[in-house]
Amino acid sequence: xxxxxxxxxxxxxxxxxxxxxxxxxxxxxxxxxxxxxxxxxxxxxxxxxxxxxxxxxxxxxxxxxxxxxxxxxxxxxxxxxxxxxxxxxxxxxxxxxxxxxxxxxxxxxxxxxxxxxxxxxxxxxxxxxxxxxxxxxxxxxxxxxxxxxxxxxxxxxxxxxxxxxxxxxxxxxxxxxxxxxxxxxxxxxxxxxxxxxxxxxxxxxxxxxxxxxxxxxxxxxxxxxxxxxxxxxxxxxxxxxxxxxxxxxxxxxxxxxxxxxxxxxxxxxxxxxxxxxxxxxxxxxxxxxxxxxxxxxxxxxxxxxxxxxxxxxxxxxxxxxxxxxxxxxxxxxxxxxxxxxxxxxxxxxxxxx
Amino acid sequence: xxxxxxxxxxxxxxxxxxxxxxxxxxxxxxxxxxxxxxxxxxxxxxxxxxxxxxxxxxxxxxxxxxxxxxxxxxxxxxxxxxxxxxxxxxxxxxxxxxxxxxxxxxxxxxxxxxxxxxxxxxxxxxxxxxxxxxxxxxxxxxxxxxxxxxxxxxxxxxxxxxxxxxxxxxxxxxxxxxxxxxxxxxxxxxxxxxxxxxxxxxxxxxxxxxxxxxxxxxxxxxxxxxxxxxxxxxxxxxxxxxxxxxxxxx
Numbered sequence: 063x064x065x066x067x068x069x070x071x072x073x074x075x076x077x078x079x080x081x082x083x084x085x086x087x088x089x090x091x092x093x094x095x096x097x098x099x100x101x102x103x104x105x106x107x108x109x110x111x112x113x114x115x116x117x118x119x120x121x122x123x124x125x126x127x128x129x130x131x132x133x134x135x136x137x138x139x140x141x142x143x144x145x146x147x148x149x150x151x152x153x154x155x156x157x158x159x160x161x162x163x164x165x166x167x168x169x170x171x172x173x174x175x176x177x178x179x180x181x182x183x184x185x186x187x188x189x190x191x192x193x194x195x196x197x198x199x200x201x202x203x204x205x206x207x208x209x210x211x212x213x214x215x216x217x218x219x220x221x222x223x224x225x226x227x228x229x230x231x232x233x234x235x236x237x238x239x240x241x242x243x244x245x246x247x248x249x250x251x252x253x254x255x256x257x258x259x260x261x262x263x264x265x266x267x268x269x270x271x272x273x274x275x276x277x278x279x280x281x282x283x284x285x286x287x288x289x290x291x292x293x294x295x296x297x298x299x300x301x302x303x304x305x306x307x308x309x310x311x312x313x314x315x316x317x318x319x320x321x322x323x324x325x326x327x328x329x330x331x332x333x334x335x336x337x338x339x340x341x342x343x344x345x346x347x348x349x350x351x352x353x354x355x356x357x358x359x360x361x362x363x364x365x366x367x368x369x370x371x372x373x374x375x376x377x378x379x380x381x382x383x384x385x386x387x388x389x390x391x392x393x394x395x396x397x398x399x400x401x402x403x404x405x406x407x408x409x410x411x412x413x414x415x
Numbered sequence: 416x417x418x419x420x421x422x423x424x425x426x427x428x429x430x431x432x433x434x435x436x437x438x439x440x441x442x443x444x445x446x447x448x449x450x451x452x453x454x455x456x457x458x459x460x461x462x463x464x465x466x467x468x469x470x471x472x473x474x475x476x477x478x479x480x481x482x483x484x485x486x487x488x489x490x491x492x493x494x495x496x497x498x499x500x501x502x503x504x505x506x507x508x509x510x511x512x513x514x515x516x517x518x519x520x521x522x523x524x525x526x527x528x529x530x531x532x533x534x535x536x537x538x539x540x541x542x543x544x545x546x547x548x549x550x551x552x553x554x555x556x557x558x559x560x561x562x563x564x565x566x567x568x569x570x571x572x573x574x575x576x577x578x579x580x581x582x583x584x585x586x587x588x589x590x591x592x593x594x595x596x597x598x599x600x601x602x603x604x605x606x607x608x609x610x611x612x613x614x615x616x617x618x619x620x621x622x623x624x625x626x627x628x629x630x631x632x633x634x635x636x637x638x639x640x641x642x643x644x645x646x647x648x649x650x651x652x653x654x655x656x657x658x659x660x661x662x663x664x665x
Contacts, residue, residue: 079498080494080497080498082494106497106498108493108497108527110490110523111519111520111522111523112519114487114490114519114520115487115490115493115519115520115523116490118483118484118487118490118491118494118520119490119491119493119494119497120494121481121483121487121490121491121494122463122481122490122491122492122493122494122495122496122497122498123494123495123497123498124494125461125481125491125494125495126495126498126499126502128498128499130494130498144484145484145487148484152481152482252461252479252480252481252495253479253499253502254458254459254460254461254478254479254502254503255457255458255460255477255478255479256458256459257458260425260476260477260478260479260480261479261480262473262479262480262481262482263480263481263482264473264481264482265482266470266482
């Protein structure tokens, strides 16, 4: 099954009952899948007039407590940022899929990872964070889409699943989790006041003291998310002397490169962040206690690189190799970088010895 | 014995209004709250309020509400109504919200014939931000961004968006009314009642455009504002039923 179809099927099985979206390549198959399968499962599909409208329809559906998804690709995600900020302010759960392509501007429709900053640094206006899951395979698309809905509900927050054109388009065997449809009652959901008191969902807080209180309240929630939901994968790290850091498609290429260089005697391993926010800072810091060399691989000009540098606090050497613009690097290319950096490490160590 | 001027159940008590003296919002708010009670809608109603003066409508309406970003009201209403068709969903929007920044959402929610009701307050200016030109500002009208009066050569013409969407098959009821005196207020209530009934009957989209006074930004007395609506504004935006596809007539 393709990654894009898998997003859709996994969402439906996670109890998603509404999808609002606007066509944009390379994620069109996701909306198409939803248009066929969501109504068949008692759900709602609307093709909106714009990504802006779609994210606001998401707000409306989320406000009623309905599990809801939207998806887009880079330029369309930019248009959704206003609504994502409102979701954060309202504290509404929703899942937003970004199948990234090359940029800036229209860029192209090839796989890229240039939206890391946008995804992890809020993206929209105001003081908020968005949990970001970065699947590395179609199977993980299925698994993490389920997790994304659960995290969104548990913490009442918009959650992003960040893939790229490669992940969206490629086909792999996939095993889906069993469908779920029973969820705990959402006390906060709007359903008409009935006989109870009326309720109001707002992001407007005119009193600065109250707004500040709201901001810190959000921060406390983000701290709990960081504590409970940080995910990462360690790959061949036990004996590693040089560590690649990469996520999503790039991590997959890095794994192939590591297998290759290990045959040449380079003890390389991989730390793969699965959540980009919260970023697996501690695992990196722990690695830096025994490993001196890190190489960040991205299909960008160096965005996650900044999180790696912030995490390592200058306690290790960090090299970077990026291919932006929709260029998909090869395992051989990454292997060369790992080999080169490892040789440099040996040289430096010999000189200082 | 019948109690006249009963305080509507769905209008909060003991709240000081933030609206300016002579503002039309209070009148339309009261009408909506009365209809919530008279039509037994308040228990299952969701109001989507806009960015603008009426962002604070939640201080007055005693029903479930959700705020919207500027212009996005009908998209949010679409989301609510599609997943919970049993709810009664209406938006309350101003002219800048509905016919400038939210034009796309307005046009397309109407074109999809969403089963929602739109209360459209047209006061020909941006009220909350201090009286700038709106899409509905009249030719020659002075605003803080048209100090010499709106000049079509540079500023375009007043936008008649309700007339545009009234032509859509999914728009079942569209009427323009004016809050310019007792008769206009009565007509406004009747129009909003008709529009609400369209949604109750599951017929489709309904909208009521209300020409509404903004004395503060018009720099007029409340009395002159009523007069200006009647003598000037209603000449450009002529009140009346713009479409009625209910079958059986009004």
